Amino acid sequence: MSISVERIWWRPLDREEKIWVTIALIWCLGTFFMMPVWHVIAKQNTPNESYKVSVDDFEKLVTAFNEKYKVGMDENSGLPIVRPPAGSDVYFAGTGIWQWSSILELEAGKEYRLHISSIKGGGVEAWQHGLSIVSSKFNANFMIIPGYDYVLKITPTEAGEYGVICNEFCGIGHHLMAGKIIVKG
Amino acid sequence: MAEQFRTCPTTGLKIHKPAETLIRVNAVAAVVCLLVGGLAALLILLTRWPAVHLLNEEWFYRLLTAHALDMLIAWIIFFEVAGLYFGATVLLNNRLPAPKVGWVAFILMIVGGALINYTVLVGEATVAFTSYVPLKASPTYYLGVILFAVGALTAVLHFFAALIVAKKEKTYEGSLPMVTFGLMCAGVIAVLTLLHGAAIYIPTFLWSLNGQWGIPNDFFPGIDPMIYRLVWWGLGHPSQQINVCAMVSMWYLIATLTTGAKPLNEKLCRTAFLLYVLFINVASEHHLLVDPALSIWHKIVNTSYVMHLAVLASMIHAFAVPAMVEVALRKKGFTKGLFEWLKKAPWGNPAFASMFISLMGFGFVGGITGVTFGTEQISIIRHNTWSITGHFHGTVVLGTTLAFMGITYYIVPLIFRRQIFSETMAKLSPYFFGGGVFIFANAMMFAGGYGVPRRHWDITFAGASIPFQFDPTVFFFIALTGLGGLLAIVGGALYVLNTVASVFIGKKIQ
Numbered sequence A: 001m002s003i004s005v006e007r008i009w010w011r012p013l014d015r016e017e018k019i020w021v022t023i024a025l026i027w028c029l030g031t032f033f034m035m036p037v038w039h040v041i042a043k044q045n046t047p048n049e050s051y052k053v054s055v056d057d058f059e060k061l062v063t064a065f066n067e068k069y070k071v072g073m074d075e076n077s078g079l080p081i082v083r084p085p086a087g088s089d090v091y092f093a094g095t096g097i098w099q100w101s102s103i104l105e106l107e108a109g110k111e112y113r114l115h116i117s118s119i120k121g122g123g124v125e126a127w128q129h130g131l132s133i134v135s136s137k138f139n140a141n142f143m144i145i146p147g148y149d150y151v152l153k154i155t156p157t158e159a160g161e162y163g164v165i166c167n168e169f170c171g172i173g174h175h176l177m178a179g180k181i182i183v184k185g
Numbered sequence B: 001m002a003e004q005f006r007t008c009p010t011t012g013l014k015i016h017k018p019a020e021t022l023i024r025v026n027a028v029a030a031v032v033c034l035l036v037g038g039l040a041a042l043l044i045l046l047t048r049w050p051a052v053h054l055l056n057e058e059w060f061y062r063l064l065t066a067h068a069l070d071m072l073i074a075w076i077i078f079f080e081v082a083g084l085y086f087g088a089t090v091l092l093n094n095r096l097p098a099p100k101v102g103w104v105a106f107i108l109m110i111v112g113g114a115l116i117n118y119t120v121l122v123g124e125a126t127v128a129f130t131s132y133v134p135l136k137a138s139p140t141y142y143l144g145v146i147l148f149a150v151g152a153l154t155a156v157l158h159f160f161a162a163l164i165v166a167k168k169e170k171t172y173e174g175s176l177p178m179v180t181f182g183l184m185c186a187g188v189i190a191v192l193t194l195l196h197g198a199a200i201y202i203p204t205f206l207w208s209l210n211g212q213w214g215i216p217n218d219f220f221p222g223i224d225p226m227i228y229r230l231v232w233w234g235l236g237h238p239s240q241q242i243n244v245c246a247m248v249s250m251w252y253l254i255a256t257l258t259t260g261a262k263p264l265n266e267k268l269c270r271t272a273f274l275l276y277v278l279f280i281n282v283a284s285e286h287h288l289l290v291d292p293a294l295s296i297w298h299k300i301v302n303t304s305y306v307m308h309l310a311v312l313a314s315m316i317h318a319f320a321v322p323a324m325v326e327v328a329l330r331k332k333g334f335t336k337g338l339f340e341w342l343k344k345a346p347w348g349n350p351a352f353a354s355m356f357i358s359l360m361g362f363g364f365v366g367g368i369t370g371v372t373f374g375t376e377q378i379s380i381i382r383h384n385t386w387s388i389t390g391h392f393h394g395t396v397v398l399g400t401t402l403a404f405m406g407i408t409y410y411i412v413p414l415i416f417r418r419q420i421f422s423e424t425m426a427k428l429s430p431y432f433f434g435g436g437v438f439i440f441a442n443a444m445m446f447a448g449g450y451g452v453p454r455r456h457w458d459i460t461f462a463g464a465s466i467p468f469q470f471d472p473t474v475f476f477f478i479a480l481t482g483l484g485g486l487l488a489i490v491g492g493a494l495y496v497l498n499t500v501a502s503v504f505i506g507k508k509i510q
């Protein structure tokens, strides 16, 4: 058997094909235009503010922040409980020993500038982590990258306790990274 | 030269023997990798199921790394290399210009794959598939990846050389057959992708040498984690489009082989393939939507796939393949009503069943979720949750893997000259595998919607110093993932056993 394929490149489309391609194209253009449109009308977008910061500098910011606003201590984990004033800059990090840098207490309805990054915190390295804030009604996820300060403008809308877990593989202690954010009504 | 060819008695196709041997060894390597990756799948599946929680954390993360590499890299790429050689020789009446080069490529890939597996299994590369810096593996790991990639690149270039030879020696007339055309598009994307891979794995390899093998600690500077992510996904995302292109080519091939269907309008199908080449290589930033550093407008332009034109391509194929099957079956007389052809389609033919389930699953499970999770707002909810794992088991397992399994039922008789060992196993496998993946991919996606993370040893956080509990509903979806996963593993085991048995003890076709 010898194989031959006629030159069929320029055969016109049939009616069904034209209809389908048109529908598909319109649908694709629709989804395409909706991407910028959503960015304008949506209430919850991915944050667009970030800075380069050295791991050590961010660690200093976190330590200073924790000391300034500390209101208590979680006995089991040894983590400081920190209550920053509404509207303030909040520094929050995943550490090299697979912990979060604090337990935050925030006020519902108030905006905060949550700075997230990665620090050594007594460990050997500042890993990449995934910040995942979870409750039974809520779930939001952002990357924590060493060397970058990612600024999330957040306004907690509902009081309650939110879990903070790590969802980027960051080494052997990855699954130990549980923490919480307490939102007061 | 002539004695290097044989003619297949059933199809009349002329087959270049050295090419045939290379197709065989690559296909066998692929199935062996599927077996190893499948064993890893079973163990990690049973660990993520809190009711079983089989492995300890060390072995879980090791096998998680091994599973992804043996499946997504080794199984898929070995099979694709076999497919490329098939498309450039058997389908074109052609020869492989340099079989020795084919062997070099094969050996590089085998050595690379072995190095990767060894390093991961002894626990020196527990970095997960993405090896995000500063996580660091031992240098042999990155070296293994590089050797494998060089081998794969050699094979792809060899494929292009074979196309040129075919053209020069006029082994075929007219245009390139469409399946080969689709594979060629996959090859173009592969070359671009592998170059990207070099750009990230070579510096990372050099960095991993610091303090190893007598090399000074400051031999190579650290790699910025954000740049790593950007460049790594320049490899990680487009490499999936090689799979898409190869899978779609297999859909067309299987549709033709099982029902005698011909593409209705090749201009349309080929244009769709070209859209993949041109547009699918963007969109890599949908992995980075919730990362710092890149501006949101940059991300929006990138993730809209340049007007979603690559999505358009998939929609065209999703129309063209069922349409050609419908026309072919209607010609056979199944003309009653709208759907008699679908009812009377050769569902008992494992290749056809695989192809159709692959097509539906890729579109409805993998494709739709990919397009939605890849948008700015939804990414906030889904990023790095188990939904993502569910999504890509929809594309690369339900889609690509099942399509490759389907074509195996033709490769075994044609290239290995053996009959399929068990018709029953062949018949059941696509339904078990397809059904199982359908269940577990969807269940993973639901669990992820509640925030269940991917790559996680213990979502009950038993050892954590601050307790956290998920909504109890997630345990239902995780159990469903476990059951669906087991069903898929049974289907996959039927495929592997049957294929191995056919190749080694199947009845010989003279």
Ligand code: HEM
Residues within 6 Å of the ligand: B041, B042, B044, B045, B048, B064, B065, B067, B068, B071, B072, B075, B076, B128, B129, B130, B386, B389, B393, B396, B397, B401, B453, B454, B455, B456, B485, B486, B488, B489, B492
């Ligand atoms: C019966 C078939 C399979 C089952 C039951 C299965 C199951 C799983 C499970 C349980 C995970 C771990 C999820 C996690 O902890 O986040 C996983 C991850 C993964 N699987 Fe599969 N899988 C199967 C087949 C495949 C195939 C055929 C491929 C590729 C072609 C594949 C590619 C991957 C990849 C890339 C990951 C991600 C690993 C990571 O997050 O680093 N799987 N799979």
Ligand SMILES: [Cu+2]
Residues within 6 Å of the ligand: A094, A098, A127, A128, A129, A130, A166, A167, A168, A169, A170, A174, A177
């Ligand atoms: Cu972490």
Ligand SMILES: [Cu+2]
Residues within 6 Å of the ligand: A128, A129, A130, A166, A167, A168, A169, A170, A171, A173, A174, A175, A177
């Ligand atoms: Cu982690």
